[in-house]
Amino acid sequence: MTADIIDGKAFAAGVRARIADQVAQLKAEQGITPGLAVVLVGEDPASEVYVAHKHKATVEVGMASFEHKLPADTPEEELFALIDKLNADPKVHGILCQFPVPEQLDERRTVARIDPAKDVDGLSVTNAGRLSTGLDALVSCTPLGCLMLLRDRLGKLEGLEAVVIGRSNLFGKPMAQLLLRDNCTVTIAHSRTKDLAEVCRRADILVAAVGRAEMVKGDWVKPGGTVIDVGITRVPHPDKPGKTKLLGDVDFESASDVAGAITPVPGGVGPMTIACLLANTLTACCRIHGLPESEGLTA
Secondary structure, rough: OOOOEEEEEHHHHHHHHHHHHHHHHHHHHHOOOOOEEEEEEEOOHHHHHHHHHHHHHHHHHEEEEHHHHHHOOHHHHHHHHHHHHHHHOOOOOEEEEEOOOOOOOOOOHHHHHHHHEEEEEOHHHHHHHHHHHOOOOOOOOHHHHHHHHHHHHHHHOOOOEEEEEOOOOOOHHHHHHHHHHHEEEEEEOOOOOOOHHHHOOOEEEEEEEEOOOOOHHHHHHOOOOOOEEEEOOEEEOOOOOOEEEEEEEEEEHHHOOOEEOOOEEEEEEEHHHHHHHHHHHHHHHHHOOEEEEEEOOOO
């Protein structure tokens, strides 16, 4: 069996196009422009690249982009004052603080300062609690993107057995909650799970998010199952000295001989993250203004 490749790049492009249409409609009919504010503290090179990509994507779909760059030595009270200002700004519907932040700042306290209605990263305790209790919530972008890919591939997920490898607050736990909401039977596996390979072999849906390159082998995969690889590890390139390559948590070559469908790394889950950040900003805007939400762009 050769697995179908789930093209996250193409799917994300379609999501962004739908968002652009919805944004244009909001502007024309309501006079409202969804706005995303991104806060960057310090000069971490990777973070600067991510922020630039987010700004570009935000502008391309017609949203307002507000960038705030603060020095690395910014004290907590100054960061919080900026967040308070953004919380109160009616032009801002989504707020994201780019992590990691310098050591004098606390990520949990920073997330807690953001209005949950504008927490488009879906990291607040309020949004996590709302998700776990079945209420409307802004959901962490990468799990939301994975859910969209699964729904597109499989249609209704009801009754399927899903295994999520990884229990992080950022991904594993919200991913499991989303699958539960779609009526899957869900197992969260992790480093302490006994006979992890055998647990994985039960999965109609196998989601790997542990950050260990090629940990999941082909014989861990249920024949015909759907594999979502969230991991990304940069390793030395075997054929190009001085260069690197990206690997997922799944041994793609062996798993693709068994699975029915699989996401590649790169080009699978990654492109969905920014697309879902934009989707969350649109959703937050609609909820703040009491407008109908866009079908297919939320959990």
